[in-house]
Amino acid sequence: MKIITAKKVLTVSVLLSLVLIVIILVSITMGSVKVPPLRSIRILFQSIPGLKRAGNETERTIILSLRLPRAILAGFVGAGLSVSGATFQALLRNPLADPYILGVSSGAAVGAIIAILLGLGVSSFGLPLASFLGALLSILVVFYCGRREGRIHPHTLLLAGVIVGSFLSALIMFFISLSQKEELRTIIFWLMGDFSFSNARAILIVFPYILLGGLFLYLRAGHLNLILSGEESAVQLGVEVERLKLVSYLSASLITAASVSVCGLIGFVGLIIPHSVRLIFGPDHRLLIPASALIGASFLIACDTLARTLLAPVELPVGVVTAAFGGPFFIYLLRTRKAIRTL
Amino acid sequence: MIEVNSVSFRYHEAWVLQEVSFRVEKGEFVGVIGPNGSGKTTLLKLLYRLLAPQRGEILIELAPMKKMDRRDIAKRIAVVAQETQVLFPFSVFETVLMGRSPYLGSLLFESEKDLEIARKAMEWTKILPFSERSIEELSGGERKRVFIARALAQEPEIVLLDEPTANLDIQHQIDFLDLILALNRERGLTIVMASHDMNIASEFCDRLILLQEGRIYQTGTPEEVVTKENIESVYGCEVWVDQHPISGMPRISLLRKGSVER
Numbered sequence: 001m002k003i004i005t006a007k008k009v010l011t012v013s014v015l016l017s018l019v020l021i022v023i024i025l026v027s028i029t030m031g032s033v034k035v036p037p038l039r040s041i042r043i044l045f046q047s048i049p050g051l052k053r054a055g056n057e058t059e060r061t062i063i064l065s066l067r068l069p070r071a072i073l074a075g076f077v078g079a080g081l082s083v084s085g086a087t088f089q090a091l092l093r094n095p096l097a098d099p100y101i102l103g104v105s106s107g108a109a110v111g112a113i114i115a116i117l118l119g120l121g122v123s124s125f126g127l128p129l130a131s132f133l134g135a136l137l138s139i140l141v142v143f144y145c146g147r148r149e150g151r152i153h154p155h156t157l158l159l160a161g162v163i164v165g166s167f168l169s170a171l172i173m174f175f176i177s178l179s180q181k182e183e184l185r186t187i188i189f190w191l192m193g194d195f196s197f198s199n200a201r202a203i204l205i206v207f208p209y210i211l212l213g214g215l216f217l218y219l220r221a222g223h224l225n226l227i228l229s230g231e232e233s234a235v236q237l238g239v240e241v242e243r244l245k246l247v248s249y250l251s252a253s254l255i256t257a258a259s260v261s262v263c264g265l266i267g268f269v270g271l272i273i274p275h276s277v278r279l280i281f282g283p284d285h286r287l288l289i290p291a292s293a294l295i296g297a298s299f300l301i302a303c304d305t306l307a308r309t310l311l312a313p314v315e316l317p318v319g320v321v322t323a324a325f326g327g328p329f330f331i332y333l334l335r336t337r338k339a340i341r342t343l
Numbered sequence: 344m345i346e347v348n349s350v351s352f353r354y355h356e357a358w359v360l361q362e363v364s365f366r367v368e369k370g371e372f373v374g375v376i377g378p379n380g381s382g383k384t385t386l387l388k389l390l391y392r393l394l395a396p397q398r399g400e401i402l403i404e405l406a407p408m409k410k411m412d413r414r415d416i417a418k419r420i421a422v423v424a425q426e427t428q429v430l431f432p433f434s435v436f437e438t439v440l441m442g443r444s445p446y447l448g449s450l451l452f453e454s455e456k457d458l459e460i461a462r463k464a465m466e467w468t469k470i471l472p473f474s475e476r477s478i479e480e481l482s483g484g485e486r487k488r489v490f491i492a493r494a495l496a497q498e499p500e501i502v503l504l505d506e507p508t509a510n511l512d513i514q515h516q517i518d519f520l521d522l523i524l525a526l527n528r529e530r531g532l533t534i535v536m537a538s539h540d541m542n543i544a545s546e547f548c549d550r551l552i553l554l555q556e557g558r559i560y561q562t563g564t565p566e567e568v569v570t571k572e573n574i575e576s577v578y579g580c581e582v583w584v585d586q587h588p589i590s591g592m593p594r595i596s597l598l599r600k601g602s603v604e605r
Contacts, residue, residue, distance in 0.1 A: 228433075238418070284437065
């Protein structure tokens with residue numbers, strides 16, 4: 001009988017990890033400076049100490065300091081947004097939910113724009129910090145508004161999130177109207193998602209949140225399944241529902257805040273990846289969470305690679321690519337859904 | 344055994360249940376009847392501690408319920424609700440397996456034993472043939488069976504049913520009730536069923552609790568509770584009560600205004 005077992009989750013995860021590795025390798029060989037694939041891979045492997053060096057200094061810098069950190073960061077963010085989206089869809093029992101639905105993104109945007117207007121560059125430490133603080137602030141406000149008598153009401157939370165988000169959007173528009181030309185371009189690119197300033201530090205900022213938050217959510221995967229059929233039903237099966245909602249809301253929000261703070265608002269990934277994975281593997285979170293993380297990582301790395309190569313040397317905002325390729329693919333999945341579920 | 348000791352409950356200002364006390368012995372099949380808004384559903388929600396009473400206490404096998412761990416409650420008490428929403432399509436087997444959740448603890452995956460228990464529950468409720476189908480494809484009657492199987496997979500001592508026969512046609516009503524009766528008689532499960540249908544309640548239950556505006560009006564055997572006087576006083580409409588021609592249990596017929604005089 002078809003049910004989710006540890007073996008199935010492990011098999012799928014290993015296969016999807018292989019896909020992810022291949023996509024990372026392909027990604028680092030592509031770009032405006034041509035480095036032959038085999039040499040790129042050799043450069044990558046001999047960064048492990050003790051091996052003979054290949055390639056020249058420039059090529060090494062391009063691969064190891066530019067493309068590899070960028071791919072890894074895109075991978076973490078793709079995984080984080082997908083897991084967070086899947087969680088919000090379960091928590092709010094709303095298929096339209098995504099990581100940004102509760103206003104985290106608008107809070108982050110206000111923080112980032114203030115930093116930009118204060119003259120902090122995209123590559124500085126100040127911008128991700130300001131954006132993370134903005135996101136935290138919006139999480140707290142929404143949480144405060146969405147909680148009554150110690151209980152989180154999904155609909156109240158949703159309304160609070162949407163309204164806080166709209167208010168912050170007004171602030172964003174206000175700041176944009178005040179900004180000068182160069183700042184404007186930085187702001188717009190940030191709002192559409194931008195990996196061009198990836199570095200090792202950014203990876204260090206996001207990965208604890210995404211890894212720990214993801215693990216934390218995965219331990220509750222079984223209970224997230226139960227809450228899909230309603231809170232009363234989950235209580236009947238022994239779930240401490242309020243604690244579950246609190247923990248998953250905070251984990252998913254922190255994952256989103258950390259992701260957004262290093263690369264701006266990348267839309268679509270957090271909505272579409274969990275739905276696509278559900279269409280392929282079913283709704284069980286024990287498989288949905290790891291599969292979404294790995295597919296989301298692969299998808300965002302692929303999109304970012306396209307964003308920087310399609311019109312090279314001009315770079316597209318990655319958000320343009322995620323929507324342009326993700327949308328039609330999702331519609332294809334939706335149309336062929338029956339066939340997929342009976343696989 | 345369930346013991347309810349002078350329990351009062353309110354959501355906001357007005358009391359929904361007041362000074363309610365009763366006992367349900369092990370292996371009994373008890374019905375809770377009463378008009379809309381008399382507190383039947385609230386009473387059931389208190390019995391699995393979805394809600395906690397402001398006054399009084401509820402004991403399960405002499406242990407106060409408010410001190411029990413939620414997972415322990417789920418191991419002893421299963422609930423079949425009126426309608427369960429389906430947001431993302433789990434299969435029948437996956438849904439029944441969810442009944443094992445209170446036993447998993449921090450484990451993420453079910454053991455071979457859990458699968459076997461779920462399989463037996465499906466066999467018993469005769470849903471094994473469509474165990475792979477998604478529950479959103481099932482009819483109302485089939486879906487009810489799935490949720491009984493889920494309740495059975497919890498291996499409970501007590502099953503609470505809230506308006507179980509609402510929205511079912513008579514064939515599925517009787518199918519469902521026979522299944523519940525078998526749970527009671529063959530497996531010795533204690534059943535508490537809230538129902539609108541007094542004929543069903545008096546036909547199937549050992550004992551009835553009649554609620555009026557949050558208070559117990561009367562408890563006793565169906566013969567004692569379902570009388571013309573009680574029903575007319577609690578529901579405020581005229582009824583005719585005679586005996587079921589086969590079982591001899593009290594049977595209620597509705598009356599049109601003025602039809603008795605003719």
